Amino acid sequence: MAEFKEYTFADVATRNGRNGQPLxxxxxxxxxxxxxxxxxxxxxxxxxxxxxxxDATRAFDDVGHSSDAKHVMTKHKVGEIVEEEKRYDANGKKRKRVVAAPAEKPEGRSCFNVVTCGLLG
Ligand code: HEM
Incomplete structure (x- = not known):
């Protein structure tokens, strides 16, 4: 398998086809x-x-490009997104975004406490 140079999405954003930049x-x-x-x-x-x-993935797929188009595409590959920023797994399926679990709420008075307090009070 050919080795490709790795870039971040920020690196790619600078190659926007303007001001003499490649597309x-x-x-x-x-x-x-x-x-x-x-x-x-x-x-x-x-x-x-x-x-x-x-990231033109959605736009490309929405058009319903042929397998010929996908073949043409392979000839123009110059790199890959760095591992940490990858959005797809090895099967080409979108990765689930890992979101940090929200911090636990500070211990408040539970319903149970309200009921028991109500009964006792
Ligand atoms: C590496 C990237 C791309 C390659 C190699 C490529 C190649 C092709 C090829 C070969 C066709 C002819 C129809 C077919 O075989 O499916 C086509 C059509 C088309 N492409 Fe792309 N394409 C690329 C990216 C895109 C992107 C990002 C868009 C954005 C929306 C796009 C929009 C279109 C449209 C609208 C057509 C239809 C033209 C028509 O039927 O009149 N393409 N493309």
């Missing part, structure tokens, strides 16, 4: 350089510019 985009954690391909893209270069420097 990179992300599809399922792989990074593609479409600077040369944009002029050949059957869907036009403007839609690619809209996704430049971004």
């Amino acid at each position: 990179w985009m992300v599809y399922k954690d792989s990074i593609y350089d479409l600077t040369k391909y944009m002029h050949e893209h059957p869907g036009g270069d403007d839609v690619l510019m809209d996704e430049a420097g971004k």
